[in-house]
Each structure stands twice: as C-alpha cells, then as structure tokens.
Amino acid sequence: MIVRPRASLRRILEDLGSTVLDVAASPGELDTEVTGVHIYDPLDELLLPEGGILLAVGVDSAERIRALLAAAGPAAGVVVKQPVDVDDLVRAEARRTGVAVLGLTRAASWAQVAALLRSLLAEGDLTEPDETSPDNLFSLANALCALLDAPVTIEDRSSRVLAYSGRQDEADPGRVETVLGRQVPERYQLMLQRRGFFRQLYQSREPIYIELDDGSINRTAMAVRSGDEILGSIWVAVREPLSGQRQRALADTAKIVALQLLRRRAGADTSRRLRADLLSTVLAGGRDAAEAAGRLGVASERLCVLAAQLSGGSHTDAAHRESDRQRFCDALALHVGAIHPMAAAALVGSVAYAVLPLHAAGDEEARAVRVAESFLARVGPRHVANIGVGRLARDLAEVARSRADADRALRVLRARGSSGAVADYTGVHFEALLLQLSDLVKAEEQVPTGPYRRLLEHDAEHGSELVPTLRAYLDAFGDVNAASARVHVHANTFRYRLKRLTEISGLDLADPDARLAVTLQMRIFGRQGLF
CATH class of the missing domain: 3.40.1390.20 (HprK N-terminal domain-like)
Incomplete structure (x- = not known):
C-alpha cells in the first residue's frame, strides 16, 4: 500500500x-x-x-x-x-x-x-482519501459536478464555501469571486434574501431553481438538513432546470453532505474542547502546563497572553452568541498563527485567549499590543471586541500572571464602556488596582467614612452639590477658575461652596493624605445608590 x-x-x-x-x-x-x-x-x-x-x-x-x-x-x-x-x-x-x-x-x-x-x-x-469517498466534501462536490454536468459549491448556513468542484471557470464572475473569497459576496446574499430565495430554499425539501436577472448564470439550490435543522446548502450553476433524475441525484448527495457536516461538527467541537482544556492548563501554569504546551505545540518561553472578548452583538439567542464567539476565536487563532507557528488560541467561557510567542527585541509588550490592534482592525466591524494584553512571561511559570494581567486590562476596558479597544496591563495598572480594591470593598460590605460620608449625607439631605464641587476642585488640582468652569458656577460661588464643604466635612485640603483618602473614596464608591 x-x-x-x-x-x-x-x-x-x-x-x-x-x-x-x-x-x-x-x-x-x-x-x-x-x-x-x-x-x-x-x-x-x-x-x-x-x-x-x-x-x-x-x-x-x-x-x-x-x-x-x-x-x-x-x-x-x-x-x-x-x-x-x-x-x-x-x-x-x-x-x-x-x-x-x-x-x-x-x-x-x-x-x-x-x-x-x-x-x-x-x-x-x-488526507488523500479515495476520490469517491463520501468523507471528503471536495470529492462530493466533484462527483456531483460530474453527475449534473455543472460546477458545484457546498456552503454552510452563513454562505461560507466549505468545498467546491472543478469547472468553476465555466460559471460567472460572481461564482469565481465566491470561490476565491470562500464566502458568497454580501451583495449577492442581500439580493437572494431580498427576493425571498433563502426562505424558499430553507422551507423546501426539494431542489429549487433560481432565475437571476443580473447577467449571472441561474442556480439550482438544495438545502442540506438534519431533521428540521438547516446545516447548509448546495448550489449548482445551471442554465436551465435540472431533469428529474439529476434533481434526485442532488437530493441524495445532500443527505451524504448532511452526514459529513454533522461528523465534521462533532469532530470540530471535540477538537475545540480539547484545545480549550489544554490552553486553560497552560494559562493556569503549574506542573501540567509544560505537557499541555507540548501537546498544543505552544512555545514555552517569552510569551504574552491576549484576552479578547466581544463587546457588541445584536443576537439575543444564546446559540447565536456562542457561534459568534467561536467564529471570533477562530479568526484570532488564524491571526496569531500566521504571526508565529507556535501560537495558540481557544475560547474559554466568553473570552478568547491567545498565547503569543515574542522575539527578544526589548519591546515585546508593545509588539503584542500592535498585534491586537491589527487583529481588531481586520475583523471589525464584523466582530466588535476589546482585547487586554498581559505582561511578558519569560517562561510557562509566569503565564498565569500574564493571563491575570490580560483579564484585568480587559476588565478596565469593560468598566470604561469601551468598544474596539486594546489595553496593555501596564497602561491601565492603576485603574485595575482600583477595580480590585472595589471588589474588596464590596465583598466586605464597606461603606464611605469620614469627610466623604459627611458630604454625601449633607447632599442627600439638603440637595446641595458639595461632592461635585470637591471632585471638580481635586480634578483641577486646586485651580479654582478651572474647577468652577467645570461645574458651571462663578469662581466666587465656587470658593463659598469650597469653604462650606470644609466646614461641614472637616476635610483639610492642605493635607495630602486627606486629599488622597477622599479621592480614593470618590473613585471607589462614587455617589450613586449609597444612601
């Protein structure tokens, strides 16, 4: 053999x-x-x-x-x-x-x-199967092309091309564009949707004939389904409707394609779960990280972790959201894999993590940020997301720290309400620390104390604006003119309010420790829902 x-x-x-x-x-x-x-x-x-x-x-x-x-x-x-x-x-x-x-x-x-x-x-x-093997979508497409004497494409539910036959050059420019891009161009999808062809295709259990009036060759299409679930479709470029015998051949092939798509989906799900488990082990560090990295083919030195998460999405259906996350993660895996063959990415929960090896050039973290920014530029606006970038890990023992850094940077972006942004941990270190401190305060059910608490109580009882006045004063670094402009009052009025708040709260604005304490409380607690 x-x-x-x-x-x-x-x-x-x-x-x-x-x-x-x-x-x-x-x-x-x-x-x-x-x-x-x-x-x-x-x-x-x-x-x-x-x-x-x-x-x-x-x-x-x-x-x-x-x-x-x-x-x-x-x-x-x-x-x-x-x-x-x-x-x-x-x-x-x-x-x-x-x-x-x-x-x-x-x-x-x-x-x-x-x-x-x-x-x-x-x-x-x-894997070089026999040309007639039903385990190969390209072989199925070529076999169907021979039976129908017309070029064939097999597409998924999102009109992405999974396989195609030979003789595509006999079709029209739209088909050639589809094969080259491995995706039906959006303008054709919109046209088919607007004219109701997709609805007709997915409701029918028989092939349908689609007449196109834009100069393109007509199509015969057949939905690929498993029970009531639509898995994809088969498209044949023809100039006239298929004979009854050829329609039956198309319908029979659709059943074989359905089995193959189900088998492929099961295999892909298993592979993705395995990759996610292995990458989770690498990200956790510990004694099993080296073995998991070896099985993944991931580098073990000078690594940086990226944590990417979709920040938008109109789907309310959980299955659609999960599908969007997985496509986003697949795109991230392709992107980092093109940069370094020993990179890896997998979806863990709702976050797509990537482990990116970096050369010893002295600006590794900056390069990782550029990689993340380049990726978002490529996938937007199809996938609007944020990415947190961790610090460089010199070896697998430090990968867990880099992952925690990336998670914290990503959380800062979420807290800001950002969309389509990248942040490295060192750039958002202080904001990340404040969020961690906020978690501690919330877990221990702590409440504002001292001068800040007295100001909050006074504003709540009298409807005054002493807390905004103090915030504007501290943000302006004691510049009364700039601070008064922020709250839209005259400088003399602002000075009066400043005098009143020091009298009521007992706050000594000349004391740097007192200023720091009240600033931190304002950042941690805010002013909403406290009383």
Whole structure:
C-alpha cells in the first residue's frame, strides 16, 4: 500500500482548481507534502522549511523566478501572479530543485490565496482519501459536478464555501469571486434574501431553481438538513432546470453532505474542547502546563497572553452568541498563527485567549499590543471586541500572571464602556488596582467614612452639590477658575461652596493624605445608590 502525504501539492491543486492556481513549471511529480504557507519578503533572509509554499509577491520576471527557485531549497512550490514569465531556464531550474512554479489568477489577492491555502491545510479533507469517498466534501462536490454536468459549491448556513468542484471557470464572475473569497459576496446574499430565495430554499425539501436577472448564470439550490435543522446548502450553476433524475441525484448527495457536516461538527467541537482544556492548563501554569504546551505545540518561553472578548452583538439567542464567539476565536487563532507557528488560541467561557510567542527585541509588550490592534482592525466591524494584553512571561511559570494581567486590562476596558479597544496591563495598572480594591470593598460590605460620608449625607439631605464641587476642585488640582468652569458656577460661588464643604466635612485640603483618602473614596464608591 502506498501512503501518500497528508497534504500533497497535487491534492491542493485539485481542490483549488485551475480557477485559482495553475502549474506554470512542473518539477515532475507533485506529491510533495505541503507543510505551510509563507510570504516572500526581499528584505528578509529566505529561510523556507521543507514543503513550504512561497507566495512570491511582486516577482514577475523569469530571472527573479529562477533566483527564488534556487534559494527556495526544499520548498513545495513558488506562487507567482499570472501571466507567469516562464522560459526554458525556469523549467530546467524547477526540475533541478524539485520546486513547482504556480500561477495565481490576477483576480485573486495575496491575502485571499494565503487564507485559502491555510484553511485547506487546516482541514481534514487533505488526507488523500479515495476520490469517491463520501468523507471528503471536495470529492462530493466533484462527483456531483460530474453527475449534473455543472460546477458545484457546498456552503454552510452563513454562505461560507466549505468545498467546491472543478469547472468553476465555466460559471460567472460572481461564482469565481465566491470561490476565491470562500464566502458568497454580501451583495449577492442581500439580493437572494431580498427576493425571498433563502426562505424558499430553507422551507423546501426539494431542489429549487433560481432565475437571476443580473447577467449571472441561474442556480439550482438544495438545502442540506438534519431533521428540521438547516446545516447548509448546495448550489449548482445551471442554465436551465435540472431533469428529474439529476434533481434526485442532488437530493441524495445532500443527505451524504448532511452526514459529513454533522461528523465534521462533532469532530470540530471535540477538537475545540480539547484545545480549550489544554490552553486553560497552560494559562493556569503549574506542573501540567509544560505537557499541555507540548501537546498544543505552544512555545514555552517569552510569551504574552491576549484576552479578547466581544463587546457588541445584536443576537439575543444564546446559540447565536456562542457561534459568534467561536467564529471570533477562530479568526484570532488564524491571526496569531500566521504571526508565529507556535501560537495558540481557544475560547474559554466568553473570552478568547491567545498565547503569543515574542522575539527578544526589548519591546515585546508593545509588539503584542500592535498585534491586537491589527487583529481588531481586520475583523471589525464584523466582530466588535476589546482585547487586554498581559505582561511578558519569560517562561510557562509566569503565564498565569500574564493571563491575570490580560483579564484585568480587559476588565478596565469593560468598566470604561469601551468598544474596539486594546489595553496593555501596564497602561491601565492603576485603574485595575482600583477595580480590585472595589471588589474588596464590596465583598466586605464597606461603606464611605469620614469627610466623604459627611458630604454625601449633607447632599442627600439638603440637595446641595458639595461632592461635585470637591471632585471638580481635586480634578483641577486646586485651580479654582478651572474647577468652577467645570461645574458651571462663578469662581466666587465656587470658593463659598469650597469653604462650606470644609466646614461641614472637616476635610483639610492642605493635607495630602486627606486629599488622597477622599479621592480614593470618590473613585471607589462614587455617589450613586449609597444612601
């Protein structure tokens, strides 16, 4: 029996199809194992691991392609935007090095192809099953394409493309855009929703024929369901309705796809729970952290913990909220994984935690903040969230502290009512300490005392504004003119109130300890709901 590699270059090319990638110069066999995706930077030293695919951004000449092939060493392939400048020397170099030259369609962006390749490498569909195996969604799509003589996509409930057949170049630009982005473009989703096609699709247990009037090829669609639960759908680009026999073939395939989606969901849930348990062990520190880090493939030195939490969301349904959290965490895992192969992320409760290894450059925490800000910029406004960044952990023993730091920074952002913000612990240290002190005060059921309590009682009894006057005075650092402007009274009136509050409370404003004590009480207790 021949054991083929887990993710061969041939398999990836078959799954993507010539719509996205084509072989411009072949080294011969294409069964090389693909281990990862890397982006070419002419300013960095080119160090490619065995089996890597190099995205050669900006490389367009035969001479530069030959130079990359010579330097790429044990890589699986080099991707260049079409049209690829290939001559006999390039072909000879591809054969000599064993590195394939692949042409990327000009309609695709580098970000799209990078995400596409990484998602394929992350899927279990690249295990080289038999082409007719029902355990492979891409195989199912190709088999259905052959039966129906039309290109096929399999999509989830959110119109994300899970798999697609070959021959997509026979369809329309909208289908090509869908395959490249692995997502039905929003304008098409809105059009289908506005015309009631989704409602018709999900109510029917038979294929439906959709006539499009925007110049696109018509579609036949079939809902994929398990009982009454909609799992996804199958879309076929056709110019006329399917015959009865082909409709039955589509309906039968939908049942097989449903089984595969249920199996995949169960496996994904199990995998996510395992990753969450392992990452929780790493975050807790202790004697089991090293073993958990090893099983996760997480680095064990110079780590920083990110704590990310969605701050918005219109869904009232708990299942939808959980689904949003999981998609958000998946996006975070992809983001940090692209930065460092030994990073990891998992959802623990409602918070997505990421453990990010950092190089010893002296500004590790600042770099972690930039990573968090970059991530929020990429996912917003689809996922509005806050991220707390912990201090650098030199080893696994300090990861628990970094996690606590990140949690406290995240809590400060929640207390501020922030949305779409990033905070590192050192930047919000004092606010975090105040929140911790507030917790202690609440747990021990403590109440205001001394001058602050007397001022609160006087304001409550007489309807006066002595506490706001004191707060404005302290916030303005004793500047009466600035403080009076804050509370919108004349400076002389403000001085009178200041004199009255010192008489009533007994507060000595010349005493720095007294000023600190009353300032802290105002910050901890506030003025609401105390009397």
